[in-house]
Amino acid sequence: MADEAAVDGASPLRAVVEVVVRALVDQPDAVRVTESVRRGMTVLELTTAPGDMGKIIGRQGRTAAAIRTLVAATAERHGQRAQLDIRD
Amino acid sequence: MPLTTDIADFVQKVITAMGLTLTTSVEESPEGTRINLVGDDGGVLIRRGGEALQALQHVVATTFRKQLGEDNRIIIDCNGFRRDKDAEIRQMAKHMAGKARSSGMPQEMGPLNPYERRIVHLAISEEPGASSESIGDAFMKTVIISAQK
Numbered sequence: 001m002a003d004e005a006a007v008d009g010a011s012p013l014r015a016v017v018e019v020v021v022r023a024l025v026d027q028p029d030a031v032r033v034t035e036s037v038r039r040g041m042t043v044l045e046l047t048t049a050p051g052d053m054g055k056i057i058g059r060q061g062r063t064a065a066a067i068r069t070l071v072a073a074t075a076e077r078h079g080q081r082a083q084l085d086i087r088d
Numbered sequence: 089m090p091l092t093t094d095i096a097d098f099v100q101k102v103i104t105a106m107g108l109t110l111t112t113s114v115e116e117s118p119e120g121t122r123i124n125l126v127g128d129d130g131g132v133l134i135r136r137g138g139e140a141l142q143a144l145q146h147v148v149a150t151t152f153r154k155q156l157g158e159d160n161r162i163i164i165d166c167n168g169f170r171r172d173k174d175a176e177i178r179q180m181a182k183h184m185a186g187k188a189r190s191s192g193m194p195q196e197m198g199p200l201n202p203y204e205r206r207i208v209h210l211a212i213s214e215e216p217g218a219s220s221e222s223i224g225d226a227f228m229k230t231v232i233i234s235a236q237k
Binding site for chain 1: 098101102105106107108132133138140142143146150151
């Protein structure tokens with residue numbers, strides 16, 4: 001199963017975004033998360049099916065803020081700094 | 089209830105992905121179904137006023153909104169953080185009710201989120217001679233506690 005592989009994969013940051021976002025959207029198979037490092041900061045780029053973008057952002061951006069908080073807590077746990085870019 | 093199991097499984101999946109080791113247990117309470125997370129890694133969820141715990145709560149509520157419906161509440165707690173905070177809010181509400189009754193002046197609670205406002209209303213509904221009302225805009229709401237006329 002695709003999301004099981006993500007959990008077992010090397011990056012907890014990517015795993016957190018994938019697990020949470022796939023649960024929130026209508027089209028979990030369209031969720032893509034890429035990871036790169038820029039000046040010591042892990043940058044995660046999230047893309048979803050266009051129709052699912054609103055679900056990820058949420059009312060007044062609350063869902064996006066919650067995902068970012070979970071990413072930040074995970075990064076802190078692993079001694080990293082991270083940023084989540086939601087691509088629309 | 090299979091839905092509760094689904095939710096507990098999802099919570100476990102998220103915290104495992106975060107790299108946290110916490111024991112999950114489910115408990116039915118008057119406020120709703122509680123999912124209790126217990127363990128030394130809980131600090132990650134509790135620090136900064138329970139910011140990450142609140143984020144997890146929001147993600148779970150949003151993900152399962154349709155299945156949960158209106159009256160079915162899920163509360164995620166970690167090492168008793170939420171329980172203690174709820175007790176504090178309840179105590180504060182009762183204190184404010186006493187002040188409203190003795191002074192006759194309406195008392196204002198601090199900024200409260202919807203879950204916290206609900207705790208205040210429930211606490212005040214058990215207080216004789218006091219009433220409560222939510223006021224404020226979408227960003228900053230609070231509850232006013234007044235002596236009942």
